[in-house]
Amino acid sequence: MRVFSVIGASNSGKTTAIEAIIKELSRRGYSVGSVKEIHYEQFALDKAGTDTYRHRQAGSKLVAARGLYETDFLFGERLTMEKVLKFYDHDFVVLEGVTDFVAPKILCARTEDEIKERMDPTVFALSGLIALHTDQYEGLPAFDPLKDAEKLVDYIEAKVPPVLPNKPKESCGQCGSSCETMLADILNGKKNRSECKVDQGSVKLFIGDEEIKMVPFVKAILTGTVVGFVSNLKGYQKGKEITIKIHPDYR
Structure with a gap:
């Protein structure tokens, strides 16, 4: 889009x-x-x-x-x-x-x-x-x-490139700049849309419909924990998207 x-x-x-x-x-x-x-x-x-x-x-x-x-x-x-x-x-x-x-x-x-x-x-x-x-x-x-x-x-x-993640720099910054600076560089031909790091193997956490912002360090911990556990389960396929949903009645 x-x-x-x-x-x-x-x-x-x-x-x-x-x-x-x-x-x-x-x-x-x-x-x-x-x-x-x-x-x-x-x-x-x-x-x-x-x-x-x-x-x-x-x-x-x-x-x-x-x-x-x-x-x-x-x-x-x-x-x-x-x-x-x-x-x-x-x-x-x-x-x-x-x-x-x-x-x-x-x-x-x-x-x-x-x-x-x-x-x-x-x-x-x-x-x-x-x-x-x-x-x-x-x-x-x-x-x-x-x-x-x-x-x-x-x-x-x-x-006009596909829409960027629109994340504040403190919650991302993986490409070394803010999304606004990244977009300006794309429009000026200095960067490509594909250089956005968030789209490359990103992890997102939602509570209800609200996305919880995470710094790269927290993303890395969450990704490592989930992939480390799920990879030992039957049916795991490397490279496939992993979706976890926890019902509000889990406790």
Whole structure:
């Protein structure tokens, strides 16, 4: 799955760019999902007095509203992007306005000042209203989504790698840098996506749906303990993924 974010100030052309990108990706046969970041503090789809609202008020942690033509899931909390993306199994996921997740970014802007305000090493292209006046800024290409949607998606196909683990450096750092630095190096052609160490024989620990962060030393101990025990069991196959699930009633 490949994930990228379209960011920028209000009225800079983000949604117009995303519409064009989704249409062109879909035309090429890709499955596409999207996420819209809402910055309005009082935002809520569910309203007081509805049946679903009453379910939540009674204590339901997850409410599904199942209609004839759509199904909506209502969580009573703000989910991390890692949790949100677990619901997706698409070729591409386009994020609008998301800046707290390590993903390549297309920056939409109206002016060069807006570019300077929001520029970071993971921005790989420009779009939005600025593209009406220029086709590049300091080496970054600028695409008018209404006229150059095909060229923009060509560039997305070429530049956006499969999603990185998005781990803080203190919980990983196996490649010698943070995921953000790793991504910037990939976008600049200095590294390859395959150099991510987490994807090479990684071990993950979950309690419920929450991933427990582990430093490499702890990962090594856990891996050695589990593999050392399981390798003595009948049916063990070297190189195969090992999955262990412990029911909450184990004690």
